[in-house]
Amino acid sequence: MGKISYYTEEGLNRLKAELNELKTKGRAAIAHQIAEARDKGDLSENAEYDAAKDAQGLHELKISKLEDVLSNARILDESTIDTSQVSVLSKVKIRNKKNGAEMNYTLVSEEEADLKAGRISVSSPIGKGLLGKRVGDVAQITVPAGVLEFDVVDISR
Template structure:
């Protein structure tokens, strides 16, 4: 059974644009590479042709995976997010209880995760550990560096 993923409207539009780019420009580029390799003669000993065909297979696989992702994608209405507990698309302000560092993360789908923009995946250890927590609760999360405790300071959208 396919896994449903939740996206912001912006994130879903990026995926659609990427798929469109792969189907149009990407396929045309690969077709041109195959045609150029085919023009170079004997296909049985043409490494360039084999490489172009392999690239075509990988490209089509990427398109198929993206189409599957889009078929299982759902847009989350940010206005309907319950801010009483941590959920997908929540902005969560947390405090590391060991060193006192305070950070704010937005929990997003795996495809939209970008640490530079403070967007972490709900599938990451920290994302999983924070889901369902309320303000004031402490999440004990096992990360590669060991057990870390985060206190939820604020939840918003």
Template sequence: MSKISYYTQEGLEKLKKELHELRTKGRADIARQIAEAREKGDLSENAEYDAAKEAQGLLELKIAKLEELISNARLMDESNIDLSKVSIFSTVKIKNKKTKAVMTYTLVSQEEADLKAGKISVESPIGKGLLGKSVGDVAKIQVPAGELEVEILEISR
């Protein structure tokens, strides 16, 4: 049983676009590589053919995983997000109690996470530690570098 993941419209479209590209361009590229390797003769001793067949298997595995991900994806209506508590798709402004650094993160599904864009996964230690908290709450989060203590300053959409 696969787990259901929640996505924004943008995130779900990105997954669908990647799947379409793998099904069309990716499969065509692999088929071309296999055909070229076949033309080189004896398949029993043809490393290029073996490599192309292995690449084909990996491509098909990736396609199957994306298809499963999309079939279990749910589109989240961002207008229904409760802004009194941190939840998926909330944008949270936090302050590190130790360093006084202020950071802003948007909590998203694991597949949409992109730290450079300020999007962290709800599955990450920080994401898990922030879920369910309200403005003014202090969250103590266990991260690889030790314990992180942050105060929730603002929750928005």
């Protein structure tokens, strides 16, 4: 059994759509590649056939992993989340104590993380360091470049 992950409804629906795409169009495309390679003759010396079978194995592995993620996925009800401290789906405004730069992040599951959109994973170093903090707290976060200090300025949904 995998670990339980929490998603927004939008994120969970996106994962379900990806799984459906892999199972339908993806499997059909792989089957077509295998059939084409099989038609080219002797399978014992057919590198194209071997490559297509390898691709099929990787495709099925991806489907299996996605099914495992979905079996342990839960939708998080935002209305029941405590807004007094940072948790999953919190929108957090932080200020770097060293240079004064302010950043806004939303803490999400690993699969929904997108740094360009300001969505960071709760399992990232910054995400882990912010969990449980309250407005006014200082988060000391160890990152590959060293230790950074951030003031928690605001928490919202």
